[in-house]
Amino acid sequence: MKRYTYRSIYLAGLLTLAAIAANAQTPDFTAMLAAIDGQLNFPDHDFAAKLRMESDDPENGKDVKMAQTFRRDGNDSFLILFLEPESQLGQGYLRVDENLWFYDPESRKFNRSSMKENLQGTDAKNSDFGSSSLATDYAVSTWTEGKLGAYDVWVVDLKATNDEATYAFKKISVAKKGGLLLKSEDFSLSKRLLRTAYYTSYVQSGASYVADVVLYVDALVKGKKTRITMTEISVAPLPDTVFTKAYVERMNR
Amino acid sequence: MYQSLRIAMRNVTRQKKRSLLLGGAVAFGFFIITLMNSLTAGVVASAKDNFSYAFGGHLYLSGSVVSERGSEISIIEDASAAESALALLGDGIASVHRRSRGAGSLYFGTREVSQRIEGVDFADERDFRDKLEVSRGSLADLDSMDAIILPEDTVRKLGMDLGETLIFKVATVTGQLNVGEFILVATTASGGSLGLTSGYVQKVALNRLIGLDEGGYQTINVYLKDIEAVSAAATVVYDELSLRGPVEPRTVAGNEMSKMTGLRRMFGMGGPTSVDAAERWDGTKFTLSTIEDVMSTMLSLVSALDAISMAVFVVLMVIIMVGIMNSYRMVLMERTAEIGTMRAIGVQRGGIRDIFLMEALTITVLGAAGGFLLSLVVMGVSSFADFGGASFFSMFLDKGHLKLVIQPSAILRNFLILCAMNLLAAYFPARAASRLNPASALQATY
Numbered sequence: 001m002k003r004y005t006y007r008s009i010y011l012a013g014l015l016t017l018a019a020i021a022a023n024a025q026t027p028d029f030t031a032m033l034a035a036i037d038g039q040l041n042f043p044d045h046d047f048a049a050k051l052r053m054e055s056d057d058p059e060n061g062k063d064v065k066m067a068q069t070f071r072r073d074g075n076d077s078f079l080i081l082f083l084e085p086e087s088q089l090g091q092g093y094l095r096v097d098e099n100l101w102f103y104d105p106e107s108r109k110f111n112r113s114s115m116k117e118n119l120q121g122t123d124a125k126n127s128d129f130g131s132s133s134l135a136t137d138y139a140v141s142t143w144t145e146g147k148l149g150a151y152d153v154w155v156v157d158l159k160a161t162n163d164e165a166t167y168a169f170k171k172i173s174v175a176k177k178g179g180l181l182l183k184s185e186d187f188s189l190s191k192r193l194l195r196t197a198y199y200t201s202y203v204q205s206g207a208s209y210v211a212d213v214v215l216y217v218d219a220l221v222k223g224k225k226t227r228i229t230m231t232e233i234s235v236a237p238l239p240d241t242v243f244t245k246a247y248v249e250r251m252n253r
Numbered sequence: 254m255y256q257s258l259r260i261a262m263r264n265v266t267r268q269k270k271r272s273l274l275l276g277g278a279v280a281f282g283f284f285i286i287t288l289m290n291s292l293t294a295g296v297v298a299s300a301k302d303n304f305s306y307a308f309g310g311h312l313y314l315s316g317s318v319v320s321e322r323g324s325e326i327s328i329i330e331d332a333s334a335a336e337s338a339l340a341l342l343g344d345g346i347a348s349v350h351r352r353s354r355g356a357g358s359l360y361f362g363t364r365e366v367s368q369r370i371e372g373v374d375f376a377d378e379r380d381f382r383d384k385l386e387v388s389r390g391s392l393a394d395l396d397s398m399d400a401i402i403l404p405e406d407t408v409r410k411l412g413m414d415l416g417e418t419l420i421f422k423v424a425t426v427t428g429q430l431n432v433g434e435f436i437l438v439a440t441t442a443s444g445g446s447l448g449l450t451s452g453y454v455q456k457v458a459l460n461r462l463i464g465l466d467e468g469g470y471q472t473i474n475v476y477l478k479d480i481e482a483v484s485a486a487a488t489v490v491y492d493e494l495s496l497r498g499p500v501e502p503r504t505v506a507g508n509e510m511s512k513m514t515g516l517r518r519m520f521g522m523g524g525p526t527s528v529d530a531a532e533r534w535d536g537t538k539f540t541l542s543t544i545e546d547v548m549s550t551m552l553s554l555v556s557a558l559d560a561i562s563m564a565v566f567v568v569l570m571v572i573i574m575v576g577i578m579n580s581y582r583m584v585l586m587e588r589t590a591e592i593g594t595m596r597a598i599g600v601q602r603g604g605i606r607d608i609f610l611m612e613a614l615t616i617t618v619l620g621a622a623g624g625f626l627l628s629l630v631v632m633g634v635s636s637f638a639d640f641g642g643a644s645f646f647s648m649f650l651d652k653g654h655l656k657l658v659i660q661p662s663a664i665l666r667n668f669l670i671l672c673a674m675n676l677l678a679a680y681f682p683a684r685a686a687s688r689l690n691p692a693s694a695l696q697a698t699y
Contacts, residue, residue: 058363098323098527116428163427163464164322189431189464194422220360220420220432 029143029156032174034135036181039209041131046238047071049210049230051080055122058223065120069230070242073131077243080119080129081251088120090252095130096243103245105252110245116166123195123216123226125166134158134172137165145176148183152176167194180209193219205235257604261611265619268584272616275573275580279620280627282569283671287628289562290663293555295656296649301480303649304547306384308451309350309371310474311483311544312490316537325528326426327471331537335473338493342486347478350378351470353456355463357423359403361411368407370421370452372459372470385453386653390415390439398458401435404450408440415439425464426471433462480544487543499538570671574678577613581682584609592686593694602687609683610676617675621668632657 051067066084078095082088090105102113115127138158146155158170169187184197201213218224265272316329353372382392422432457467494500639653
């Protein structure tokens with residue numbers, strides 16, 4: 001009996017040590033979310049790039065749009081100006097002072113839009129083109145280790161901290177090495193998968209990283225996806241006038 | 254005067270062919286204008302009825318609050334101001350319904366269609382089942398939490414059939430995406446390019462999806478006993494709402510932004526938008542829309558149609574006037590000797606003039622009466638025709654039938670215009686006839 005007691009204490013000790021060791025290797029996931037935001041945002045400088053959006057819809061076929069994007073995360077502003085197709089030339093989304101405006105050159109009017117809406121029929125949300133706020137909008141609920149292709153990843157389940165986050169739940173895969181966000185599964189309030197975003201390529205720009213190729217796969221329509229590629233990336237300072245309605249109007253003259 | 258009328262009647266019957274042609278032209282003009290007026294009035298009446306049933310009322314009060322994060326959330330949290338305002342309408346209200354709604358996407362297989370869905374308390378809105386124009390399926394299973402009714406157009410785009418299950422993706426009132434599954438139980442006639450036709454589910458089911466309590470709602474829909482009283486009622490309600498709390502201005506000078514804001518809220522379009530710090534408000538801010546706001550585009554079209562038909566009527570009348578004038582000039586020549594005889598036996602100038610005018614008036618009255626009777630016959634026949642229930646035009650029909658509304662005031666107006674124009678046309682030949690020299694007229698050989 002005494003022999004069993006000692007064995008139990010010994011096992012418990014071993015388990016405790018194993019747990020402590022495992023815990024020592026487990027990152028601080030809250031800090032990890034903040035780090036991801038830090039990597040993806042440009043708090044100290046501007047950002048500009050050309051966007052190519054290739055949508056694949058089983059019903060409507062392929063569609064390609066080109067746009068120029070400008071970002072200033074310092075004051076949470078961005079501008080997306082469409083260059084192609086011809087029918088959308090000059091249309092723009094301007095995020096400024098917490099408002100998102102859609103400009104239609106035909107009516108020459110700015111109408112309010114929402115960060116939660118899809119960008120021009122693609123599978124990307126308007127909010128995907130602004131600054132990242134994972135750390136403020138989500139809290140970690142569970143985590144596990146996994147593998148995504150050749151990469152060892154942390155698979156982290158997130159729950160929205162407020163009821164205004166577009167997706168109530170997310171499951172993100174973060175590379176163990178480098179801490180880059182590689183995949184994000186976005187769920188509805190009823191916990192149904194709505195879309196999966198694959199961040200397949202990054203380029204470094206200063207201290208920040210830019211996901212220059214992102215694939216958004218619609219989970220509700222089989223075969224519907226949008227691939228967004230960024231080129232001509234620049235972090236040079238932009239004039240303040242870029243983030244104004246007047247600039248959008250001027251570009252359409 | 255009576256003698257002049259007798260002679261005028263005799264002249265009308267004496268020249269039957271000419272009178273028939275002139276009267277026929279008058280009748281045709283009056284027939285066209287009466288038919289057009291009745292048609293446009295009927296279309297407006299049918300559309301108002303159909304749109305009222307589709308949107309669940311004549312007055313729509315939608316509410317919104319500002320969240321802690323500064324977003325505008327579409328919900329009525331405190332309805333006291335609205336209830337006080339509606340109390341002022343007293344007996345003018347037929348019924349009040351509280352609905353929720355969401356604009357989202359329907360998914361079936363690989364197909365996706367944008368659709369507005371209304372959450373209706375079917376137990377509360379008892380006449381909903383009777384009034385809804387179902388083109389296929391049945392409303393027997395409407396109490397089921399997963400039952401959905403969709404417009405025929407939407408169902409066709411989705412390529413689905415009755416009894417099949419679809420997915421509805423919609424944002425909660427705070428903007429979080431959510432999805433639910435529904436079974437198609439019935440289809441309704443579509444609003445076509447107006448794109449205003451809603452789908453319907455149980456309010457509780459929709460509330461669960463959009464994050465409202467089971468008893469929560471976003472709009473208060475009011476049926477008035479008299480649809481013509483909408484504008485007056487809206488003014489009363491708006492004035493009271495303005496006194497009791499924040500309310501969206503109904504119109505802004507120079508643009509229609511407020512009306513559009515109201516309709517956007519009413520239709521549940523777009524997600525929550527941020528509100529500038531200076532523009533934020535406390536409590537529930539109400540936005541008032543009416544069936545006339547919803548139908549403003551259509552009403553403009555109807556007004557244009559009315560104006561066009563009036564212009565056609567006037568052109569027709571001018572042509573008839575020229576015809577009458579020429580006819581009476583001929584009559585003047587034909588009856589010169591007769592006029593000379595009448596003048597010789599003591600008929601005064603005014604008497605001669607009155608005979609001509611009475612003759613023109615008689616033809617006008619008889620022609621108008623004929624045109625009116627003809628329009629009644631055509632209206633009666635066309636109202637039997639069934640144009641079906643699932644087309645674009647069905648929103649302008651009364652359960653598939655053309656509705657023609659006789660408008661006594663318009664008929665009286667058109668009749669008076671007709672009489673005035675024809676009397677004017679006959680006046681100049683009549684005056685010329687009255688001024689004939691009796692001695693010269695007696696010598697006339699033609």
